[in-house]
Amino acid sequence: MASQNRSPLFCIQILCSIFHLLFFKTHQVFAQTSPVFACDADSNPGLANFTFCDPSSDVNTRVDDLVKRLTLQEKIGFLVSGAGEVSRLGIPKYEWWSEALHGVSYDGLGTHFSGVVPGATSFPQVILAAASFNVTLFEAIGKVVSTEARAMYNVGLTGLTFWSPNVNIFRDPRWGRGQETPGEDPLLSSKYGSAYVRGLQQRDDGDKDRLKVAACCKHYTAYDVDNWKGTDRYHFNAVVTQQDLDDTYQPPFKSCVVDGNVASVMCSYNQVNGKPTCGDPDLLTGVIRGEWKLRGYIVSDCDSLNEMYNSQHYTKTPEETAATAILAGLDLNCGSFLAKNTETAVKGGLVNESDIDRAISNNFATLMRLGFFDGDPSNQLYGKLGPNDVCTPKNQELARETARQGIVLLKNTAGSLPLSPNAIKSLAVIGPNAKATKTMIGNYEGNPCQYTTPLQGLTASVATVYQPGCANVACSSVQADDAKNIAALADAVVLVMGADQSIEAETLDRAGITLPGQQSILVSEVANVSKGPVILVVMSGGGMDVQFAKDDPKITSILWVGYPGEAGGAAIADVIFGFHNPGGRLPMTWYPQSYADNVPMTNMNMRPDPATGYPGRTYRFYTGPTVYTFGDGLSYSQFNHHLVQAPELISIPLEEGDVCRSLTCKSIDVDHSCNNLAVNIYVRVQNMGKMRGSDTIFLFFSPPSVHHAPQKQLLGFEKVFLTPQEEGIVGFSVDVCEHLSVVDEVGNRKVALGEHILHVGSLKHSLTIRI
Numbered sequence: 001m002a003s004q005n006r007s008p009l010f011c012i013q014i015l016c017s018i019f020h021l022l023f024f025k026t027h028q029v030f031a032q033t034s035p036v037f038a039c040d041a042d043s044n045p046g047l048a049n050f051t052f053c054d055p056s057s058d059v060n061t062r063v064d065d066l067v068k069r070l071t072l073q074e075k076i077g078f079l080v081s082g083a084g085e086v087s088r089l090g091i092p093k094y095e096w097w098s099e100a101l102h103g104v105s106y107d108g109l110g111t112h113f114s115g116v117v118p119g120a121t122s123f124p125q126v127i128l129a130a131a132s133f134n135v136t137l138f139e140a141i142g143k144v145v146s147t148e149a150r151a152m153y154n155v156g157l158t159g160l161t162f163w164s165p166n167v168n169i170f171r172d173p174r175w176g177r178g179q180e181t182p183g184e185d186p187l188l189s190s191k192y193g194s195a196y197v198r199g200l201q202q203r204d205d206g207d208k209d210r211l212k213v214a215a216c217c218k219h220y221t222a223y224d225v226d227n228w229k230g231t232d233r234y235h236f237n238a239v240v241t242q243q244d245l246d247d248t249y250q251p252p253f254k255s256c257v258v259d260g261n262v263a264s265v266m267c268s269y270n271q272v273n274g275k276p277t278c279g280d281p282d283l284l285t286g287v288i289r290g291e292w293k294l295r296g297y298i299v300s301d302c303d304s305l306n307e308m309y310n311s312q313h314y315t316k317t318p319e320e321t322a323a324t325a326i327l328a329g330l331d332l333n334c335g336s337f338l339a340k341n342t343e344t345a346v347k348g349g350l351v352n353e354s355d356i357d358r359a360i361s362n363n364f365a366t367l368m369r370l371g372f373f374d375g376d377p378s379n380q381l382y383g384k385l386g387p388n389d390v391c392t393p394k395n396q397e398l399a400r401e402t403a404r405q406g407i408v409l410l411k412n413t414a415g416s417l418p419l420s421p422n423a424i425k426s427l428a429v430i431g432p433n434a435k436a437t438k439t440m441i442g443n444y445e446g447n448p449c450q451y452t453t454p455l456q457g458l459t460a461s462v463a464t465v466y467q468p469g470c471a472n473v474a475c476s477s478v479q480a481d482d483a484k485n486i487a488a489l490a491d492a493v494v495l496v497m498g499a500d501q502s503i504e505a506e507t508l509d510r511a512g513i514t515l516p517g518q519q520s521i522l523v524s525e526v527a528n529v530s531k532g533p534v535i536l537v538v539m540s541g542g543g544m545d546v547q548f549a550k551d552d553p554k555i556t557s558i559l560w561v562g563y564p565g566e567a568g569g570a571a572i573a574d575v576i577f578g579f580h581n582p583g584g585r586l587p588m589t590w591y592p593q594s595y596a597d598n599v600p601m602t603n604m605n606m607r608p609d610p611a612t613g614y615p616g617r618t619y620r621f622y623t624g625p626t627v628y629t630f631g632d633g634l635s636y637s638q639f640n641h642h643l644v645q646a647p648e649l650i651s652i653p654l655e656e657g658d659v660c661r662s663l664t665c666k667s668i669d670v671d672h673s674c675n676n677l678a679v680n681i682y683v684r685v686q687n688m689g690k691m692r693g694s695d696t697i698f699l700f701f702s703p704p705s706v707h708h709a710p711q712k713q714l715l716g717f718e719k720v721f722l723t724p725q726e727e728g729i730v731g732f733s734v735d736v737c738e739h740l741s742v743v744d745e746v747g748n749r750k751v752a753l754g755e756h757i758l759h760v761g762s763l764k765h766s767l768t769i770r771i
């Protein structure tokens with residue numbers, strides 16, 4: 001989705017609708033206090049007789065009943081995000097497009113804030129939540145967001161269909177939308193996506209047929225170039241190998257559908273191997289519906305079909321575009337392309353009415369599962385939620401807790417952090433993000449309940465003096481003198497630097513990956529004159545080359561705080577003063593600037609290519625220098641790891657006649673012999689420090705080097721919370737087929753034979769797999 005840089009036609013549509021809202025419906029929007037729903041039998045008793053309005057009938061029966069009552073023109077009205085009304089059947093207009101990436105957002109035409117609900121809880125941007133590596137937390141956030149969404153729906157301020165989360169792999173540090181994602185690792189992205197979806201969708205009564213709200217995993221697939229050196233997402237053809245597709249780009253989407261039961265998948269703007277994703281029957285009907293068995297609808301990005309036709313010239317006529325998308329398996333079009341071009345496509349024989357029936361049936365089924373066709377929602381579960389259930393102290397505390405759990409301590413010279421509030425008589429707070437408000441909530445934001453800026457958070461505990469040092473994050477010139485003056489006199493210095501949406505955003509990829517402008521000069525100069533601890537706080541979505549700060553002994557600590565949400569400043573202070581012991585870990589590699597100088601962002605290959613010097617991407621494949629790497633993160637406590645149990649040998653029983661019984665195989669197919677073969681790994685973790693805190697135990701494996709397998713791959717992670725000296729046992733159940741397999745060059749899963757190295761927390765362990 002975007003609100004910038006789209007085609008002129010669509011801009012006009014958006015502007016018109018905004019104009020329309022502002023000038024014709026202002027009163028109605030702000031005065032609207034009741035939800036939009038169909039089958040309002042209280043005001044129109046005749047509706048009660050329609051099967052599609054009968055909540056006791058099953059969804060398919062209701063959908064069939066509704067579809068057969070509609071004319072072709074009416075049906076076409078349900079193919080687009082601004083869905084039409086059919087008043088003779090008691091169906092009002094419905095806007096499908098709402099967003100809830102990390103809180104209910106005003107992006108999307110379906111959501112408004114008003115005097116009734118002026119704001120909603122604004123959680124940290126996803127990249128920071130992901131850094132918590134806490135799956136329980138991911139789901140808990142989703143649950144709060146869906147409760148606030150239902151409360152806003154009940155007063156007419158939002159819909160029930162949310163196009164979140166974004167589970168694209170953050171494969172290049174420059175990507176402006178990396179902030180929206182759970183990072184670079186397929187397993188973490190899968191766990192985040194499916195847990196957040198469950199939090200949004202699952203009802204408290206356990207009814208799996210029904211949805212609290214409908215989530216949507218996007219942008220399918222191999223997206224993640226927005227606008228880099230003249231290549232934009234509307235024209236980008238992602239050239240992707242089957243191997244990279246299957247072991248990197250697809251797994252989070254698969255997990256959303258298979259593990260999360262997500263109600264929707266959104267196809268992206270870009271092409272994959274020459275075909276626009278929204279017009280590719282293999283990717284949509286074949287994979288999402290066929291292999292993964294999506295129960296729900298496939299929606300296009302806004303306005304992908306227009307881009308397919310006007311930017312990519314993939315199809316010759318608008319009608320052909322409409323037919324291509326619908327026949328590929330698209331059910332809903334964000335925008336109005338299908339409203340305009342489907343009827344002529346049907347008349348021209350390019351697509352049959354039965355295909356339209358399929359598409360709208362998927363859309364209706366989703367709305368039925370949401371209760372949209374059940375009449376007055378005030379009589380249903382969640383019908384009693386209202387404005388008092390939004391921005392509750394408990395919800396806002398979870399936003400603060402999420403930031404605390406996500407913040408990553410990257411450097412901490414002995415004696416630096418935590419600062420003791422009693423010992424600090426004056427704290428110099430410097431930097432263009434020290435007073436950040438909106439910057440803290442990143443993109444796909446809503447109105448927050450309130451903000452606590454970093455300066456406010458720190459000032460709550462100690463006396464502070466403040467200087468911005470630069471006018472803004474672009475920091476084209478430094479005003480170092482005032483900053484140095486306060487730094488030289490203070491007991492400690494906190495520099496709050498980094499980026500904002502002017503540096504990295506949707507439709508804006510970065511060129512450089514150092515701190516923007518002259519920020520690093522400010523940091524070095526201030527550090528040079530400081531007498532006590534100097535804490536560099538990096539607020540950003542993407543990684544930054546802060547090698548200079550890592551190397552500078554005067555800079556005693558580095559914290560990465562993502563975009564930490566509405567309570568970000570409070571959480572930063574909690575960590576700096578030791579009210580919270582940091583336990584976040586980086587969900588993505590931090591590369592040096594040379595990486596951005598040498599690697600074309602448009603190269604989608606994950607694997608290195610020695611022939612061209614292409615270094616590959618992410619901790620799984622890249623072996624070059626890093627500033628920080630995936631999984632990095634310190635604590636104020638040291639945790640010791642001790643292996644309690646781990647297998648040294650796994651023998652896979654091969655069936656009679658298996659070729660690998662006679663030939664020497666380097667790997668075997670996962671389909672048969674390793675099924676249900678599981679082993680347990682236990683590790684004892686002890687908190688050796690003086691502070692309670694959490695430790696994340698990663699389980700990686702390094703397979704033998706066959707099939708261009710990753711050098712290292714995460715197969716599990718567990719987080720434990722331990723008081724000082726406390727011990728805990730962390731267990732992993734490892735399924736040989738599922739967890740220890742790799743994807744071969746043509747997309748088949750294989751278990752490599754030979755020595756695997758398991759990385760269990762800080763330990764290494766050798767495991768041999770043989771037949």
Ligand SMILES: *[C@@H]1O[C@H](CO)[C@@H](O)[C@H](O)[C@H]1NC(C)=O
Nearest residue numbers: 041044045046047048049050
């Ligand atoms: C609904 O159906 C019942 C019985 O089939 C009929 O008596 C009644 O008149 C119908 N109500 C309306 C409003 O059409």
Ligand SMILES: *[C@@H]1O[C@H](CO)[C@@H](O)[C@H](O)[C@H]1NC(C)=O
Nearest residue numbers: 323327349350351352353355
């Ligand atoms: C439409 O349906 C007819 C009859 O079943 C079939 O022959 C034709 O191939 C269909 N057209 C498309 C575009 O699927």
Ligand SMILES: *[C@@H]1O[C@H](CO)[C@@H](O)[C@H](O)[C@H]1NC(C)=O
Nearest residue numbers: 521523524525526527528529
């Ligand atoms: C640090 O201070 C010394 C003198 O106090 C000066 O010579 C040097 O240039 C300074 N370095 C930086 C990076 O400001």
Ligand SMILES: *[C@@H]1O[C@H](CO)[C@@H](O)[C@H](O)[C@H]1NC(C)=O
Nearest residue numbers: 134136137401694719720721
């Ligand atoms: C994970 O998050 C939940 C919810 O905030 C929290 O209760 C739990 O303690 C966290 N787990 C760990 C190990 O920190």
